[in-house]
Amino acid sequence: MAAPVVTGRRRAFGGGDLNGVLGLVVDNLSILAFLATALIGIFGMPADIVYRRMFPGTALGVLLGNLAYTWMARRLAAKTGRADVTAMPLGLDAPTSIAMALLVLGPAFAGYRAGGMDPQAAGEATWRLGMASLVVMGVLKFVLSFFGAWVQRSVPRAGLLGSIAGIALVLMGFLPLVEIMRVPVVGFAGLGIVLYALVAKRRLPFGTPGVLGAGIVAVALYYGLGPLGLLGTGYHTPAAWEWRLGFPMPSMGFIEGLPATVPYLALILPFGLLMVVGGINVTESARAAGDDYPTRDILLVEALATLVAGICGGVAQTTPYIGQPAYKAMGARTGYTLVTGLVIGLGGVFGYLSNLVELLPVAVLAPILVFVAIGITVQAFEAVPLRYAAAVVFSFFPAIARMLAIKLGDPSIVDPARFAALYADGSHGLSEMAVIVILGNGFIITSMVWASFVVAMIDGYVRKAAAIVALGAVLTAFGVIHSVQPIGAVYLPWLLEPAMRALVWQFVGAYGALAAVLLLLSFRQGGARASV
Numbered sequence: 001m002a003a004p005v006v007t008g009r010r011r012a013f014g015g016g017d018l019n020g021v022l023g024l025v026v027d028n029l030s031i032l033a034f035l036a037t038a039l040i041g042i043f044g045m046p047a048d049i050v051y052r053r054m055f056p057g058t059a060l061g062v063l064l065g066n067l068a069y070t071w072m073a074r075r076l077a078a079k080t081g082r083a084d085v086t087a088m089p090l091g092l093d094a095p096t097s098i099a100m101a102l103l104v105l106g107p108a109f110a111g112y113r114a115g116g117m118d119p120q121a122a123g124e125a126t127w128r129l130g131m132a133s134l135v136v137m138g139v140l141k142f143v144l145s146f147f148g149a150w151v152q153r154s155v156p157r158a159g160l161l162g163s164i165a166g167i168a169l170v171l172m173g174f175l176p177l178v179e180i181m182r183v184p185v186v187g188f189a190g191l192g193i194v195l196y197a198l199v200a201k202r203r204l205p206f207g208t209p210g211v212l213g214a215g216i217v218a219v220a221l222y223y224g225l226g227p228l229g230l231l232g233t234g235y236h237t238p239a240a241w242e243w244r245l246g247f248p249m250p251s252m253g254f255i256e257g258l259p260a261t262v263p264y265l266a267l268i269l270p271f272g273l274l275m276v277v278g279g280i281n282v283t284e285s286a287r288a289a290g291d292d293y294p295t296r297d298i299l300l301v302e303a304l305a306t307l308v309a310g311i312c313g314g315v316a317q318t319t320p321y322i323g324q325p326a327y328k329a330m331g332a333r334t335g336y337t338l339v340t341g342l343v344i345g346l347g348g349v350f351g352y353l354s355n356l357v358e359l360l361p362v363a364v365l366a367p368i369l370v371f372v373a374i375g376i377t378v379q380a381f382e383a384v385p386l387r388y389a390a391a392v393v394f395s396f397f398p399a400i401a402r403m404l405a406i407k408l409g410d411p412s413i414v415d416p417a418r419f420a421a422l423y424a425d426g427s428h429g430l431s432e433m434a435v436i437v438i439l440g441n442g443f444i445i446t447s448m449v450w451a452s453f454v455v456a457m458i459d460g461y462v463r464k465a466a467a468i469v470a471l472g473a474v475l476t477a478f479g480v481i482h483s484v485q486p487i488g489a490v491y492l493p494w495l496l497e498p499a500m501r502a503l504v505w506q507f508v509g510a511y512g513a514l515a516a517v518l519l520l521l522s523f524r525q526g527g528a529r530a531s532v
Helices: 015-042 047-080 094-114 119-144 148-154 157-182 184-199 210-228 253-288 295-311 324-329 335-350 352-359 362-382 386-394 397-408 416-424 432-440 443-458 462-477 498-522
Strands: 090-092 318-320
Touching (some): 015 047, 015 090, 015 094, 015 210, 015 324, 047 090, 047 119, 047 318, 047 352, 094 119, 094 157, 157 184, 184 210, 184 362, 210 362, 253 295, 335 352, 386 443, 432 443, 432 498
Antiparallel strands (some): 090 318
């Protein structure tokens, strides 16, 4: 049904836009905070590289994308004569930004350090890898923006949403929850308010937005109790304000980083693919809310913002947010995207984003990430027919394995020598360490394959399921999924050493055997359902 025409004077910035700015800025700031905390706090990367090199280019993508979406919304308003057109919100993608920090940039930095580089040189190399990764994703998104509908038709929704929900649940939800509980008095109170306002949908005093209310309470607890020693070692005196200027100038550094992206392509390429499909979904969501944006234009803006950000030093990709109808319901129109873009973009240049990140610890910002993780996971079940719920759940397991592999691969938790010994221990079949790591490598594509063949079986297309499993065998052979290299690198199997090659054929054989069994079953009454 066509949206009703609403005439009237279009305001440049109204009260609803202020609510939108608060939500969209906090969303982006929380992701930048997690990126900085992971790279600096967990992996030990020099802060200057993160704040002066990575942040400006990353923020530039947010600025450019929001400016473009603001212009698109005002063009639509002028064309339709409506005053209630709401711009598509754009920001940093939380699941892939967190995954980039924990699965690509952080491990790469640790690898460079283990190879003998000093922290500064390792940080520079990691930054170039991040730039190159963003350029690769931007190019992929640009190409796929012309084939978005075909991509959406080719992969079942259970596979697409299940794989992203797996990331959300264990990487975007559980890991930030751990950070929350490291300062539980602060973090748990903030999380509770987020759940009260955004999940239970209860009104906070004075109509305070949920994210803002949670932030106010958490900051008050942190800076009220911390100096009194009531938060233990969880409190750190904030650093003095420092203007960290960083201009996002185009750089050829991404070319140097391109070779380093090869081992991570099994992660990087699905990140781009998911954003294309997500862009299609959010455009449909906005259309249902009454704002009919051209899908290709939405995807092209997203792709170009990511591409330019990568060329200018960014390391986290942008995406249109799924919450456009929510921003519309709170009264936001076109001013909120313009202001958000300027706040984030200029913050990357003048450095005040880094100061805000240092002033607001992860325990204060992480609750919004947990809420988003809950929302993404719930959406995977709400947007997929109930009969496919088992496929969605099945697709979570590779992500769980990847989370375990991240923790077990942390040198501060398991000594590297001990890790290598456990990985190579084949005295009783494949070692648990090897299974966890191999199952987790390439987990996004694995999740898509697993959910897709289960969906095919549920629909009665058993031969199609067999073909999907056979595709999984091919991907496994070259390490695109189930790489036997602990870092998840792709390879030519015949060039591996014998012990590693034997592991490859075990997993390839598993897929091959299942494909053969399914093919045989397909001949039994055409793969008809059996009574249970």
